[in-house]
Amino acid sequence: MAEQLRLVVPLHGEQVSNMQQLVSVMLVDDEIMALNNLKNLIDWEEAGYTIVASETNPRNALESFHKYRPQIVLVDIMMPVMNGLELSREIFALNIPVRILILTSYKDFLYAKEAVEIGISNYLVKHEINEESLILELGKLKYEIQNTETNDRYLRQRLIRHLIGGLLPPENLEIGIKNKYLDFKIGSLAFLFAKIDTSYPILKEISVVAKSHSNFIWDIFNLANDTEYMDAIRLNPDEAVFVIYFKEEELKETVREIASKTCKKMQERFQQDYEHTISIVPIIVDNKNQNIRNIYSIAENSFNYSVYMGKNIIIDYESIPTAVNSSFKEVSVILNELESDFVKRDSESLKNRLNIIFTLLGKPPWNPEDVQNTCDRLVFTLVKFRNKNSIQDNPSKIEISNLFNLNSIRKWFESEFISSVENAVTIDALRYSRIVRKILVILHHEYNVDLSIEEIADRIHLSAVYIRKRFKNEIGITILGYLTKIRMEKAIELLSTGEYKVFEVAELVGYSSSQYFSKVFKKYSGLRPLDYTSGV
Structure with missing residues (x-):
């Protein structure tokens, strides 16, 4: 794993290890004794550095530089095959950020001038180097490295943020940085x-x-x-x-x-x-x-x-198993059935429908829009039911801040639907007599079948005349009028989906004749069913 860059992410609350903080250094000198003296001159790690390579051969040094990418290189100026300045030129040609210190046995103005021209940070005379001077010189380079890296990082982050936003790089971003980080x-x-x-x-x-x-x-x-x-x-x-x-x-x-x-x-x-x-x-x-x-x-x-x-x-x-097309139409059919169960206040059927709906949504391939459309429709159904039954918003038994997957979303809706049914039943119990509540349950559950007043009266063991009068007194309209109201409201829901023909809606809400259904619908809503579906 020597080829790997240093990628360890220090964890919050932990100290970054010395190795991660140390500035990397390579030493190059053709004399082994001089190389060892340099290694032992200071405690490198205690001073904040780590020697990643030490070479006596300039060619090997070039390979080691490419492999380890040290941040600082100390190189002897006089070496066979390739001198320190030539090696420095080769290293700089790799376009890898580095600071180079030249080590020489004597002061020479011409060498110093050439060193400056090619980008050498400084040069040190070997017999004048001691622990204090070396640490001082290395400290200057370390400071430069840290400042340069901080600035480069800021520029990289700024550039990437612009590119993510689909913007052109800022005009005042240096050309060198643009080229470096765009490529x-x-x-x-x-x-x-x-x-x-x-x-x-x-x-x-x-x-x-x-x-x-x-x-x-x-x-x-x-x-x-x-x-x-x-x-x-x-x-x-x-x-x-x-x-x-x-x-x-x-x-x-x-x-x-x-x-x-x-x-x-x-x-x-x-x-x-x-x-x-x-x-x-x-x-x-x-x-x-x-x-x-x-x-x-x-x-x-x-x-x-x-x-x-x-x-x-x-x-x-x-x-990710992404879906090309939406499967919401299949879910929508179940949603229609769920709405009927809700009106009937059938808690068990509501649970079953929700299970079916979210099972369908969870089958791959997936389409997140189907989930959002389903939730929108369920919320709309829930709000409408609560408004119609004068149910005040009540705290959910399941935290709305803990919905992270389909199963938790299903459980939330199940809780909300069931509690709404329970609240509606409680409100009705306070508002209507036991006899009228029985009639309401029959009407809401069996609005789509052919019901007569006499049949309802027989089922609750009372006379037809009595239940007509009792219902009208408490509800304000006749039993037949209330049944028609339920059927028309359901017909409007079905027609608004655009998924059903008029004769199909008529059958679904309890009319055997589509002509008679259309006549009743026109009287109730002021529009013909066909006009309603066309948005007139």
């Missing part, structure tokens, strides 16, 4: 789009978000900023993207493995520290021409499918 010459990139898990928006007017969520992403953001080859860009209060940079020769399998491990670490500590969860969409980019805005669109679309998978998940966008 992504370093190899593969892993974009980790992280989003705080929030409850599914059943009620669109109510935004359910995580408590104190504005700090959550910032904490991860700061953690990521402590990692040398990882950037973090906050996109909105509950979403950020983390970008991991890999070398060109990194295998795609290795890139995926590192990205996956990083996602899991972030999720584990986030949940441990904040008792909340995040979901992440990792996207590996090895095509340098890939549009970053498109990458972001893929991630955003993938998050829409979390309702099928739950919370605290790593979403593999390539394996």
Whole structure:
């Protein structure tokens, strides 16, 4: 794993290990004794550095530089085959950020001038070097490195944020930075789009978000900023993207493995520290021409499918069984039946219909729009029933902030529908006599069959004359008038779907003759059924 860049994400509350904080150094001198003296001159790790390579051969040094990419190189100026200045030129030609210190046995103005011209940071005379002077010189380079990396990181983040937004890079962004980060010459990139898990928006007017969520992403953001080859860009209060940079020769399998491990670490500590969860969409980019805005669109679309998978998940966008066409029409048929059960106040049938509906929604391929359309329709049905039955909004038995998958959404609706039926029954019990309530139950359950007053009277063991009078006194209209009202309201619901012909609606609401149904409908609504379906 020597080829791997330093990708460890320091976890919240933990100290970053010395190895992660140390500035990497390579030593190059053709004299082994001089090389050992330099190694032993200071306690490198205690001073904040780690020696990643030491070479006596300039050619080997070039290979080691390409392999380990040290941030600082100390190189002897006089070496066979290739001197220190020639090696420095070759290193600079690789276009990898580095600071180089030249070591020489004597002061020479011409060498110093040439060193400055090619970009050498400084040169040190060997016999004048001591612990204090070396630490001082290294400290200057360390300060430059840290400041440069901080500035580069800021510019990268700014550029990526613009590209994600579909914007052109800012005009005042330096040309060098544009070229460097638009081309992504370093190899593969892993974009980790992280989003705080929030409850599914059943009620669109109510935004359910995580408590104190504005700090959550910032904490991860700061953690990521402590990692040398990882950037973090906050996109909105509950979403950020983390970008991991890999070398060109990194295998795609290795890139995926590192990205996956990083996602899991972030999720584990986030949940441990904040008792909340995040979901992440990792996207590996090895095509340098890939549009970053498109990458972001893929991630955003993938998050829409979390309702099928739950919370605290790593979403593999390539394996999502996406549906090309909507299957809502099939669900809509069951929704119509559920509405009838609701009017009849049939709790068991309501439960069964909801089970069928959410089972259909959960079958792949998936279409998130079907889930939203279903929830919209169920909410509409629920609100209409409550308004009609004068039911005040009551606290749900299930928290609306804990709806993260289809099963929890189904349970919420089941709780709301059943409690609404119970409330309607209680209200009716307070409003009407036991006899009238019995008649209402029959009318609501059997509005679509041929009912006579005499048949209803026989079933509740009273005379037809008595129940006519009792019902009219309490309800305000006749039994036949109330039955017609139920049938017409149901007919309007069916016609408004556009899925039924007039004769089909007539049969569904209890009329054997479509002509007679049309006559009654016109008297009730002022429109013919055909006019109603055409929107006249």
